[in-house]
Amino acid sequence: MIRLERRVDQPAWLKVAVPAGSVLAALLAGAVMLSLTGHDALDTYQRILERGFTSQGAFTATLTAATPLLFTGLCAAVAFRMRIFNIGGEGQLIMGAVGASAAGLALGDGPLFITVVGMVVAGAACGAVWAAIAGALRAWANTNEIITTLMLNYVAANLATYLVFGSKSYWRKLDGTGAMFPQGKPLVEGAHWPSVDFGNFTVGFGFFLGTAIAIGLFVLFRSTRFGFQVKVIGDEPRAARYAGMHTKRTIFGLMALSGAIAGIGGASDVGDTRYVLDPKALQQAGYGYAGIVVAALARLNPIAVVFVAILMGGLANAGRALQGPDFPAGLVGTLQGLLLVFTLAGELFARYRVRRVVTEHADPAEPIEPAPAVTA
Amino acid sequence: MPETASVVASAGGRPPALAARHITKRFPGGVVANEAVDLDVAAGEIHALLGENGAGKSTLSNCFTGLYRPDEGTIALDGVPVEFHSPRDAIEAGIGMVHQHFRLVEPFTVAENVLLGDHGRVRRSEAEARVAELGERYGLEVDPSARVWQLSVGQQQRVEIIKALSREARLLILDEPTAVLTPQESESLFEVLRRMTAEGRSVIFISHKLDEVRAVADRVTVLRDGRSEGTHPVAGTASRDLARLMVGRDIDLGSGPVARNEQPADDVVLRVEDLRADGDRGQAALDGISLTVHANEVLGVCGVSGNGQRELAEVIAGMRARTGGTVEVAGTTLTGADPRKAVAAGLAHVPEDRLHTGLSPSLSIEDNLALTAYRRPPLSSGPFLRRSRFRARAVDLMERYDVRAPGPTTPTRVLSGGNVQKVLLAREFSSDPKVLVAASPTRGLDVGAIETVRTLLAEAADRGVGVLLLSEDLDEILSLSDRIAVIYEGRILAVVDRADADVEELGLLMGGDTSHLDGASA
Numbered sequence: 030m031i032r033l034e035r036r037v038d039q040p041a042w043l044k045v046a047v048p049a050g051s052v053l054a055a056l057l058a059g060a061v062m063l064s065l066t067g068h069d070a071l072d073t074y075q076r077i078l079e080r081g082f083t084s085q086g087a088f089t090a091t092l093t094a095a096t097p098l099l100f101t102g103l104c105a106a107v108a109f110r111m112r113i114f115n116i117g118g119e120g121q122l123i124m125g126a127v128g129a130s131a132a133g134l135a136l137g138d139g140p141l142f143i144t145v146v147g148m149v150v151a152g153a154a155c156g157a158v159w160a161a162i163a164g165a166l167r168a169w170a171n172t173n174e175i176i177t178t179l180m181l182n183y184v185a186a187n188l189a190t191y192l193v194f195g196s197k198s199y200w201r202k203l204d205g206t207g208a209m210f211p212q213g214k215p216l217v218e219g220a221h222w223p224s225v226d227f228g229n230f231t232v233g234f235g236f237f238l239g240t241a242i243a244i245g246l247f248v249l250f251r252s253t254r255f256g257f258q259v260k261v262i263g264d265e266p267r268a269a270r271y272a273g274m275h276t277k278r279t280i281f282g283l284m285a286l287s288g289a290i291a292g293i294g295g296a297s298d299v300g301d302t303r304y305v306l307d308p309k310a311l312q313q314a315g316y317g318y319a320g321i322v323v324a325a326l327a328r329l330n331p332i333a334v335v336f337v338a339i340l341m342g343g344l345a346n347a348g349r350a351l352q353g354p355d356f357p358a359g360l361v362g363t364l365q366g367l368l369l370v371f372t373l374a375g376e377l378f379a380r381y382r383v384r385r386v387v388t389e390h391a392d393p394a395e396p397i398e399p400a401p402a403v404t405a
Numbered sequence: 406m407p408e409t410a411s412v413v414a415s416a417g418g419r420p421p422a423l424a425a426r427h428i429t430k431r432f433p434g435g436v437v438a439n440e441a442v443d444l445d446v447a448a449g450e451i452h453a454l455l456g457e458n459g460a461g462k463s464t465l466s467n468c469f470t471g472l473y474r475p476d477e478g479t480i481a482l483d484g485v486p487v488e489f490h491s492p493r494d495a496i497e498a499g500i501g502m503v504h505q506h507f508r509l510v511e512p513f514t515v516a517e518n519v520l521l522g523d524h525g526r527v528r529r530s531e532a533e534a535r536v537a538e539l540g541e542r543y544g545l546e547v548d549p550s551a552r553v554w555q556l557s558v559g560q561q562q563r564v565e566i567i568k569a570l571s572r573e574a575r576l577l578i579l580d581e582p583t584a585v586l587t588p589q590e591s592e593s594l595f596e597v598l599r600r601m602t603a604e605g606r607s608v609i610f611i612s613h614k615l616d617e618v619r620a621v622a623d624r625v626t627v628l629r630d631g632r633s634e635g636t637h638p639v640a641g642t643a644s645r646d647l648a649r650l651m652v653g654r655d656i657d658l659g660s661g662p663v664a665r666n667e668q669p670a671d672d673v674v675l676r677v678e679d680l681r682a683d684g685d686r687g688q689a690a691l692d693g694i695s696l697t698v699h700a701n702e703v704l705g706v707c708g709v710s711g712n713g714q715r716e717l718a719e720v721i722a723g724m725r726a727r728t729g730g731t732v733e734v735a736g737t738t739l740t741g742a743d744p745r746k747a748v749a750a751g752l753a754h755v756p757e758d759r760l761h762t763g764l765s766p767s768l769s770i771e772d773n774l775a776l777t778a779y780r781r782p783p784l785s786s787g788p789f790l791r792r793s794r795f796r797a798r799a800v801d802l803m804e805r806y807d808v809r810a811p812g813p814t815t816p817t818r819v820l821s822g823g824n825v826q827k828v829l830l831a832r833e834f835s836s837d838p839k840v841l842v843a844a845s846p847t848r849g850l851d852v853g854a855i856e857t858v859r860t861l862l863a864e865a866a867d868r869g870v871g872v873l874l875l876s877e878d879l880d881e882i883l884s885l886s887d888r889i890a891v892i893y894e895g896r897i898l899a900v901v902d903r904a905d906a907d908v909e910e911l912g913l914l915m916g917g918d919t920s921h922l923d924g925a926s927a
Contacts, residue, residue: 251792252789252790252792253788253789253790254779254780254785254788254789254790255788256790257772257775257779257790260765260768260772261765261768261772261776264765264766264767264768265761265762265764265765265766265767267758267761267762268761268762268763268764268765268766268776269765270724270744271722271724271744271754271756271762271763271776272744272776272777273723273743273744273745273746273747273748273777
């Protein structure tokens with residue numbers, strides 16, 4: 030008989046071994062599936078590895094695909110840490126893109142430094158405001174933030190669509206091709222965000238910024254008073270109130286922070302990649318929802334979000350590049366799904382210890398037993 | 406009751422209602438909760454299981470109710486060997502259990518709760534009739550159509566018993582049933598149990614209170630460290646002997662006053678005047694409470710649970726808004742509901758719900774020890790925490806307060822009740838408070854931990870802290886207090902000196918009976 034026992038303490042090695050084992054198990058399950066459908070699993074994985082990471086230009090494309098996931102992953106991780114379920118990374122990113130493209134259009138002729146700072150600040154501010162609406166409702170009216178953030182995603186998407194397709198707004202290109210086909214006004218070339226060339230690959234400014242934010246968040250959660258409050262409120266709001274913590278203000282602040290990060294992701298999309306507000310492309314990409322998956326895979330650890338974003342970005346990038354008659358179109362999606370399922374299932378092994386128990390009768394109804402109290 | 410003992414002696418004629426042999430249950434990590442425990446419960450007997458917290462009483466009863474499967478040993482009901490694979494098996498075999506924490510669905514009515522788990526077509530009117538019938542037969546009056554959340558704790562317990570009886574339980578196991586009851590409610594519970602045993606049903610009564618066991622049980626089996634210390638007829642065994650078996654050493658049995666060195670001083674450290682506040686359901690929970698606590702003094706507030714004690718503690722601690730009146734801590738008048746201001750004024754608070762209000766259960770001991778002090782130096786500088794000082798402080802406090810745990814990073818939820826309370830007290834005393842509000846500080850703790858906590862409270866009073874002790878345990882109030890106030894329906898009915906306190910009068914006051922005060926000073 031196999032029995033699960035709750036672990037009292039999690040040894041440190043488990044925190045690495047369990048996710049690594051989960052990824053391996055997901056790849057194995059994927060290999061089985063590929064073999065069953067008549068594909069050569071090893072060959073397929075090798076091609077994913079090449080087109081996602083090792084071949085010429087692949088890693089650059091992967092990082093480009095990873096950057097928005099990095100921001101939305103951090104956005105979700107930040108809020109989920111306090112058990113505030115911000116599903117609104119999508120809308121907050123779109124609002125960030127709206128704000129940043131306006132700033133980029135307005136400041137594009139000035140010095141690049143000013144343009145970039147202006148775009149980042151505008152994107153962060155718009156994302157923060159969008160999330161803070163749901164944050165305020167949650168903190169002071171006890172409204173379910175899952176519903177409000179989800180609904181605000183649609184509002185943001187429709188607003189951006191209206192700005193470009195439904196009105197003659199500041200964001201819409203009205204001359205040239207824009208007179209015939211509705212499209213966003215592009216940034217001038219001088220407003221494009223810088224990137225660093227490492228020889229084999231190029232890293233955009235947005236990725237550096239996201240990584241810096243991840244490190245900053247790691248420090249915030251680990252060793253600041255705010256991070257400590259988030260930990261206590263997330264675990265037991267009553268204890269937080271007892272300790273005199275301002276629970277409502279913290280919820281509001283954390284939501285704004287979470288939204289600001291997604292907003293910077295929107296700014297990066299405009300400044301690093303598209304150089305224009307493109308509502309249709311943003312909606313199709315669904316970065317906000319993918320970010321929730323990234324955060325879950327990273328177990329809400331900001332540093333891990335960086336690596337998971339690269340992994341997921343690589344998979345998405347390879348999937349796009351390899352799509353064709355000999356490469357199943359649904360494979361990448363399936364692999365991502367497998368990764369998520371196995372990682373979340375792997376959580377079980379981090380929390381519980383599996384033990385074989387020898388008894389005469391197998392018992393299907395054996396309850397999971399609580400850990401015994403450490404007795405005085 | 407010698408005749409009961411003789412019934413048991415002649416058990417050769419009739420097999421016991423429950424016969425357990427060599428029950429052994431081990432938990433991961435090498436903890437042996439039960440080791441080779443034998444237990445015979447005769448038909449028509451009230452059999453007490455006596456032992457400290459952690460002695461293995463609950464584990465043993467969980468083996469009888471199918472929640473756990475013993476690693477070794479056999480169980481027979483009426484001489485027939487049984488093996489339970491799930492709680493359902495045990496219920497069908499006629500074993501009912503009333504847990505310490507009730508398993509009721511609060512928004513449902515009494516009758517609906519009794520119906521829960523039944524199969525097939527159910528009729529509400531039939532269920533209500535059944536509840537009413539059982540209630541009448543055993544003296545368990547409760548309104549079948551009332552919703553459970555509207556009931557008092559004592560009434561909820563009745564629902565649990567009715568639930569078990571409606572499933573034809575022939576053996577009822579009650580886990581610390583009186584922990585939540587008033588003396589009067591306990592007495593009526595005992596009456597219910599006697600009626601049940603008169604019908605030939607059996608009762609296992611789990612307790613760590615000697616006087617209760619003496620009052621209700623026919624025989625008693627003492628558990629210590631998972632082993633049985635033998636079964637004894639209650640009538641022929643001295644309480645002192647039972648206590649020795651239970652703790653394995655001689656203890657001070659009586660609720661004699663805990664030794665104190667200092668007499669209450671003149672300066673008032675806590676002054677509460679005409680305090681009014683609403684309860685969770687919007688009802689008036691505090692109806693004009695006035696109290697003073699002096700330095701070096703313990704003021705005990707006794708009363709039946711639910712008469713405003715929790716609200717009083719919460720309002721003083723700044724966790725609940727008041728609708729009128731004033732609170733003054735060490736000369737500072739507290740305005741508004743802000744726990745931080747209360748702490749800054751010199752207040753320490755041991756809440757009733759230790760693990761979930763006083764502590765953040767999944768957080769480590771070191772984080773919990775910092776819960777109220779983290780925002781000031783030396784634990785933080787500017788916005789940053791000093792984690793190394795968290796650790797050093799935890800190591801120091803754990804040593805000083807004898808917290809038994811694997812280490813400072815152990816989550817508090819895995820600690821035993823006594824250690825949880827030690828963590829909480831260590832933190833609250835470390836802020837060097839002027840006033841301590843302690844709500845039911847020893848509830849659910851074992852004898853050893855109770856002694857420790859009471860000693861810590863008495864030491865605090867000796868250091869000059871004014872202690873407001875809220876407790877339903879009259880013995881505790883009597884053993885610690887310098888003065889005693891009785892709270893009833895949100896009002897203080899009387900305040901008496903410990904020396905003039907009369908247990909019977911206090912009991913009457915706790916029940917709201919002030920007739921004996923007529924013409925007296927009240």
